Amino acid sequence: MAVSSAKPGWPGGDDDASVASPVAHPTYYQDVEPILLAHCVECHRKDGAGPFELTTYAQARALATSIASVTHEHRMPPWPAASGGDCPPQVGARRLDAQDIALIGAWQRDGAPAGTATASVPLLPPAWGTLTHVDAVLRSDAPYQPKANTDDHRCFIVHPSNAQDRYLTAYAVRQDAPGIIHHIQMWAIDSAAAEAQLDQLDAADSGPGYYCPENIGVDGRYVSVWAPSDPIRRHPPDTGMLLTGGHRMVIQIHYHDHGQGRADQTAIELELAAHVKYPASMWAISPPDLNLPPGMPNVQAKTSTTVSGTRPYQLWGVRAHMHTLGSSEQVSMRTGSGAHCLLSIPRWDSNWQLMYFYEKPVPLPIGTELDITCNYDTTSQTNPVHYGIRSTDEMCFAFFYVTQP
Ligand code: HEC
Numbered sequence: 251m252a253v254s255s256a257k258p259g260w261p262g263g264d265d266d267a268s269v270a271s272p273v274a275h276p277t278y279y280q281d282v283e284p285i286l287l288a289h290c291v292e293c294h295r296k297d298g299a300g301p302f303e304l305t306t307y308a309q310a311r312a313l314a315t316s317i318a319s320v321t322h323e324h325r326m327p328p329w330p331a332a333s334g335g336d337c338p339p340q341v342g343a344r345r346l347d348a349q350d351i352a353l354i355g356a357w358q359r360d361g362a363p364a365g366t367a368t369a370s371v372p373l374l375p376p377a378w379g380t381l382t383h384v385d386a387v388l389r390s391d392a393p394y395q396p397k398a399n400t401d402d403h404r405c406f407i408v409h410p411s412n413a414q415d416r417y418l419t420a421y422a423v424r425q426d427a428p429g430i431i432h433h434i435q436m437w438a439i440d441s442a443a444a445e446a447q448l449d450q451l452d453a454a455d456s457g458p459g460y461y462c463p464e465n466i467g468v469d470g471r472y473v474s475v476w477a478p479s480d481p482i483r484r485h486p487p488d489t490g491m492l493l494t495g496g497h498r499m500v501i502q503i504h505y506h507d508h509g510q511g512r513a514d515q516t517a518i519e520l521e522l523a524a525h526v527k528y529p530a531s532m533w534a535i536s537p538p539d540l541n542l543p544p545g546m547p548n549v550q551a552k553t554s555t556t557v558s559g560t561r562p563y564q565l566w567g568v569r570a571h572m573h574t575l576g577s578s579e580q581v582s583m584r585t586g587s588g589a590h591c592l593l594s595i596p597r598w599d600s601n602w603q604l605m606y607f608y609e610k611p612v613p614l615p616i617g618t619e620l621d622i623t624c625n626y627d628t629t630s631q632t633n634p635v636h637y638g639i640r641s642t643d644e645m646c647f648a649f650f651y652v653t654q655p
Contacts, residue, residue, distance in 0.1 A: 269351075271357075282357050318357075321350075388518040391406075393426070434501055437466055540644050553646070554619050569603065569648070581594075583614065
């Protein structure tokens with residue numbers, strides 16, 4: 251029997267007890283290593299996003315039981331979005347098929363044998379690729395010491411150093427103090443007036459950057475949001491976010507220190523292009539307020555918005571966002587010809603807030619309704635929970651990466 255647990259898994263890995271391992275007695279070198287290389291070492295490698303390496307037989311053998319259980323439960327590789335149905339296919343979807351899961355289970359039950367060592371296999375490049383060039387690095391001027399054991403939202407004024415307009419095609423976050431960053435948001439600043447206001451905010455607050463709990467405090471254009479789960483954020487081909495020449499940017503880092511007490515100077519490496527075919531924008535949509543009664547296993551919040559303007563849009567990807575009480579989120583669209591899924595997260599896990607890009611963009615005609623439904627479990631709460639920025643408050647957001655053809 252494979253190791254089982256009550257914890258439900260994510261969808262998609264079509265684990266199926268009736269599927270047998272394609273190999274009766276699998277070994278590490280012949281059968282398991284290729285699966286780990288293809289699906290796991292993107293993160294479980296030196297300096298990867300995972301907490302340990304899975305690149306040698308000794309490491310895999312020591313963790314064989316956990317590997318069998320997290321794959322059986324579809325908790326690894328992490329990919330909380332549902333696929334199939336009428337949801338658009340997602341780029342780089344990380345999933346194991348039922349045969350791979352059965353094979354890993356059979357290997358673990360057999361005592362995780364090594365087999366015959368083969369010539370070492372080169373690591374595959376991560377699904378999202380790597381940055382092809384680093385054109386700018388965003389980081390605060392000095393390390394910042396987040397407030398201990400609380401939510402601390404800090405804005406840093408940073409320099410992409412592009413004299414001319416450039417487009418952000420990909421970025422990589424190099425966390426300086428892993429484990430204390432909840433998420434990072436980025437804004438481009440397009441005017442000298444807004445920059446002057448920024449300098450005032452910075453000067454008024456001692457230490458690097460300034461405290462910015464709700465918003466960045468000046469006019470800015472929303473560029474991106476990242477949480478520690480994407481090794482590389484790569485925008486779809488031919489698209490990018492404009493970074494106006496000669497202007498600075500603001501990065502907001504939401505720290506949640508759990509007593510680590512570490513200072514942080516995280517760096518964001520940018521890959522820029524002089525031109526892209528489709529400059530992109532990011533829409534952030536949420537209900538105007540949330541008021542979630544306590545003690546209920548299923549509380550729902552909904553909002554809808556209409557795509558307006560004169561030229562239609564194309565949607566390239568969606569990201570869902572709730573805090574820790576969230577249990578599932580659905581994003582869909584309605585047009586005259588019916589309703590379609592855009593993103594469905596059937597089991598929400600606030601640790602895995604990925605941006606899901608589509609293999610092909612979805613047309614959004616003017617007048618399309620975008621619907622967001624968030625479900626929460628408030629049985630752990632004794633007081634109503636409202637919209638707010640602290641980890642103990644809640645949110646219900648969807649972010650839409652759009653262009654105009
Ligand atoms: C996108 C990055 C990523 C990929 C791909 C990935 N992991 Fe992980 N893995 C993580 C992170 C981060 C954690 C720690 C946080 C967590 O447990 O969710 C983790 C945790 C684990 C754990 C410990 C879980 C526990 O509950 O103790 C195991 C075992 C594991 N991964 C195995 C695998 C295997 C096997 C694969 C491939 C089939 C894989 N991972 C693919 C990032 C990744």
